[in-house]
Amino acid sequence: MSAALAQESGGHLPAISIAGVSMVFDSPSGPVTALKGIDLAIPKNRFVSIVGRSGCGKSTLLRLICGLVRPTVGQVTVDGMTPDLYQRDRRFGFVFQEATLLPWRTALENVALPMKIQKVVQPARREERARELLKLVRLQGFEGHYPSQLSGGMRQRVSIARALSYDPEILLMDEPFGALDEFTRQEMNEELVRLWQEQNRTIVFVTHNLAEALYLSDIVVVMAPHPGRVRAVIEVDLPRPRRAAIRQGGDFIARLARLEEVISHD
Template sequence: MSNVKTMEPILIEGVGITFDTAGGPVTALEGVSVQLEAGSFTSLLGPSGCGKSTLLRIISDLLTPTAGTVTVLGQTPQSAREGRDLGFVFQDAALLPWRNAIENVLLPLEIGPGKATGEDRDRAQELLALVGLGGRAEALPSQLSGGQRQRVSIARALITRPKVLLMDEPFGALDEITRDRLNEELLSIWKLTGTTIVFVTHSIAEAVFLSQRVVVMSAQPGRISQVHDIDLPGDRSRAVRTLPEFGEYEALLRQALEGA
């Protein structure tokens, strides 16, 4: 895979999608256009029903738009998925209960005719250590907390070395302390791996803390209403939340949501 390819952005142009329902067609997204730079951290922020998760699934090739085009790293979403350039972390960790942590991390490599190698197992161990679970490789999901299960799901998404990591409210069900801790760890992972991250959230504070850019969406149908760059220190600890600028960004995004 060429270096030129890895430097191209995610390009979304005029994307729309309409679903057929019992009550008739429902347009979930309409006229969505945005460019997400390679290596960036972008959050999609908006009310329920504005199509954030739907857009993420279009990028990941889980849904096909009825209008517009999406280019991921210079290729179609299908090619990016088949080339394992995409990783996906869902709100629910969705771990297989009969497989321990390291076996769950290795699962994407075993789909189809694939078989995990000793080198792959070493890589899985490294990823578990990266997400703070270096000593829990043999633990079953039932032996892990909610936050720990999400750590496993992040390691699982990274096992194929994806260039784009799509995250659909992965911390939404966690308590605030655990969520804050995982936010910090996610930023560390992003910096270490150089992965492009697209992150869906309902939380204004989470979007400000994590992102270089926040895409604000409105509903009925889902559209992009505003895009805001977040100019905060690169090395973000929880202390950044006390900065006046942090509060200003929160107020700006809250106003954007109210006007969406």
């Protein structure tokens, strides 16, 4: 555990603990080390962003956390248990760069579908719960719209509502706003901060956008490539609540410059 995150967790069990993790993939040209010697602890109910150049293993790290792949060396625990056991209780929520909504289902139906498949909400309650979630992401009035009738930002809101449908304790987000225009992206940043403050969940957020990471996060994990490893863990002490205007302030700009300097050392 890094000193910064150990202090933040206050001695309590972290939400996510990654200890001595390395990940090696086979390739036609031989073994490829995607991650090497990762030690990281993510405290509960914090917003943590993972940044770094392409190829540094950000998405691989996210896949290890949720158990989609297993480390070659080391151990990942989530709330004291293996990722597989944690996911068995449906305690992860996932949001990826593409919304991956079913085009033949309405926004309401897309949000309700995981509740139906996983049987985590009584049938009589599913539609009401889906409507509540769409209202939470400010899409009331669009329940009957199909994905093709929604903008990119609106589709991602549906995706976030769907990820929250079975009330996960940890939300994992892999470049969820990467395909959006800058104006919509900033709007979604503000919405995500609002949701996180209201829902009080642990969020692990992968992004290439340093300003986005700084604006959203309590903690920014900077990774270096070839092989992927943790270069720095940076506490973001900007006051909350945060508004878009903070990006223009001197404190924000100075912190962004320091973050860019850490990345440039690669």
